[in-house]
Amino acid sequence: MLSNKNEVVSANPNIGSTVEGTVVARERSALYIDLGVFGAGIIYGREYFEAKELIKGLNVGDKVFAKITEMENDQGYRELSLKGASKDMSWQKLRDIKEKGEIVKVKVTGVNKGGLLAVLDGISAFLPVSQLAPEHYPRVVDADKQKILRELQKFIGKTLEVKILDLLAEENKLILSEKAKAEEQTRETLKNYKKGDIISGQITGIADFGVFIKFPITAKTSEDDSEQNTDLSGEALAKEEKAGIEGLIHISELDWQLVENPAEVVKVGEIIKAQIIGITNSQVFLSLKSMKENPWEEVEKKFKKGDTLNAKVLKVSSFGAFVEVLPKIRGLCHVSEFESEEKMKEKLSVGQMYDFEVLLIDLKEHRMSLKLVK
Known part of the structure; x- marks a missing residue:
C-alpha cells in the first residue's frame, strides 16, 4: 500500500522515475512544473495532448505526479509525462480521501455474486455485499445466490455515496463501503x-x-x-x-x-x-x-425430572424427535435414546401421542430432554 508520497516519488530520479512537482505556468500546449531540487519540468507535444483531459483540471499551484521521459532537453527542462503517473496520482488522491474519511459518489458499473463494481478516479473498485447500507442489503429468504445476483443487478447505473474502506495499490485493490457512511x-x-x-x-x-x-x-x-x-x-x-x-x-x-x-x-x-x-x-x-409471555415459566410449575407426560410428536429429524410438551414448548427425544435413526422412525410417527419421561429441564437454556417410555 502506498502510505505516503515518498513511496510514489523517486529520491534519485532517472528516466521512468515518478517525481512530484508544482504547476507554475500553463500555455496553450505546454505545462511547466517546478520540481524543487530536481529542477524544472515541462509537459508538451504528444505528452501534453495525451493528458489534455487531466491537464484541464489543473491550476497553477496544484501538486502533480509525473514520469521523467527525458532527463534534460535543449532548453534545460526535464521532459515529463502524466501517462502512468496519473495512476499514481489517483492512488494518492484516494489515500487522502480515505485518511480524511470523506464521502464520495460512485456509479455502479457492474455486479458479481460478491457485490458491486465501480470506478473511482480511474481505479476499479469493489463494494462487497456485506458493506451495503442496510436498506440496500439483498434480503433473500433462502439465500439463493442467483436471486441475490438479480437483486444486485438492480443497482447498475445507480449512484451511491460511499467511503473508502481499504486500498492496496500494488495489488490494484480498492474496497468501498456504503454502510460505513451511515x-x-x-x-x-x-x-x-x-x-x-x-x-x-x-x-x-x-x-x-x-x-x-x-x-x-x-x-x-x-x-x-x-x-x-x-x-x-x-x-x-x-x-x-x-x-x-x-x-x-x-x-x-x-x-x-x-x-x-x-x-x-x-x-x-x-x-x-x-x-x-x-x-x-x-x-x-x-x-x-x-x-411475549415466557411459556417456560409454566414448565417449572408443571414438570420435574422423572415425570412422565403424554405428548405429540411434531417432527422427526436425523438427531431426534421434537415433542410438543405444552403450547409453544418443545422437548427433544434424542436419537441416542434409540439404537439408530431407523429404529427411532420405526417407533415414532409425526402427529401421534406417546408417553415420555423427563430427563432434563434447563430453564436458562430453554431445553427439555425426553425419553420414550417403553
Missing part, C-alpha cells in the same frame, strides 16, 4: 437508546437467519399509530427520520418456540414492538419473544 450517524442516534428499551418498528426484510426492523415509527410510516414518535423527540427524531435505524431480530429471538421460517412469524411492512437486547457500535439487536 454508521457514524447511527452511532450518534443510538445514544438515545439503551438495552431494555422497547421500540415500535417496521419489518423491512426477512432472511434465513432473522428479520430486519427499522425504527422508530414516524408519521410518514404510520399516521394512525397513537404511540408513534415516542421513542425519540425533537432534533434527535428529525435526524432519525432521515437516516432510520435498522436492527436485527435473530431467528432465535422471534418466538419462544422453535422457528424454522421467519416469514411465518412476521411479514415485510408489518409494524411491531420489540425490545433492544444489545447495541454493539452501530449494530442493534432486538427481541420479539421478550414481548
Whole structure:
C-alpha cells in the first residue's frame, strides 16, 4: 500500500522515475512544473495532448505526479509525462480521501455474486455485499445466490455515496463501503437508546437467519399509530427520520418456540414492538419473544425430572424427535435414546401421542430432554 508520497516519488530520479512537482505556468500546449531540487519540468507535444483531459483540471499551484521521459532537453527542462503517473496520482488522491474519511459518489458499473463494481478516479473498485447500507442489503429468504445476483443487478447505473474502506495499490485493490457512511450517524442516534428499551418498528426484510426492523415509527410510516414518535423527540427524531435505524431480530429471538421460517412469524411492512437486547457500535439487536409471555415459566410449575407426560410428536429429524410438551414448548427425544435413526422412525410417527419421561429441564437454556417410555 502506498502510505505516503515518498513511496510514489523517486529520491534519485532517472528516466521512468515518478517525481512530484508544482504547476507554475500553463500555455496553450505546454505545462511547466517546478520540481524543487530536481529542477524544472515541462509537459508538451504528444505528452501534453495525451493528458489534455487531466491537464484541464489543473491550476497553477496544484501538486502533480509525473514520469521523467527525458532527463534534460535543449532548453534545460526535464521532459515529463502524466501517462502512468496519473495512476499514481489517483492512488494518492484516494489515500487522502480515505485518511480524511470523506464521502464520495460512485456509479455502479457492474455486479458479481460478491457485490458491486465501480470506478473511482480511474481505479476499479469493489463494494462487497456485506458493506451495503442496510436498506440496500439483498434480503433473500433462502439465500439463493442467483436471486441475490438479480437483486444486485438492480443497482447498475445507480449512484451511491460511499467511503473508502481499504486500498492496496500494488495489488490494484480498492474496497468501498456504503454502510460505513451511515454508521457514524447511527452511532450518534443510538445514544438515545439503551438495552431494555422497547421500540415500535417496521419489518423491512426477512432472511434465513432473522428479520430486519427499522425504527422508530414516524408519521410518514404510520399516521394512525397513537404511540408513534415516542421513542425519540425533537432534533434527535428529525435526524432519525432521515437516516432510520435498522436492527436485527435473530431467528432465535422471534418466538419462544422453535422457528424454522421467519416469514411465518412476521411479514415485510408489518409494524411491531420489540425490545433492544444489545447495541454493539452501530449494530442493534432486538427481541420479539421478550414481548411475549415466557411459556417456560409454566414448565417449572408443571414438570420435574422423572415425570412422565403424554405428548405429540411434531417432527422427526436425523438427531431426534421434537415433542410438543405444552403450547409453544418443545422437548427433544434424542436419537441416542434409540439404537439408530431407523429404529427411532420405526417407533415414532409425526402427529401421534406417546408417553415420555423427563430427563432434563434447563430453564436458562430453554431445553427439555425426553425419553420414550417403553
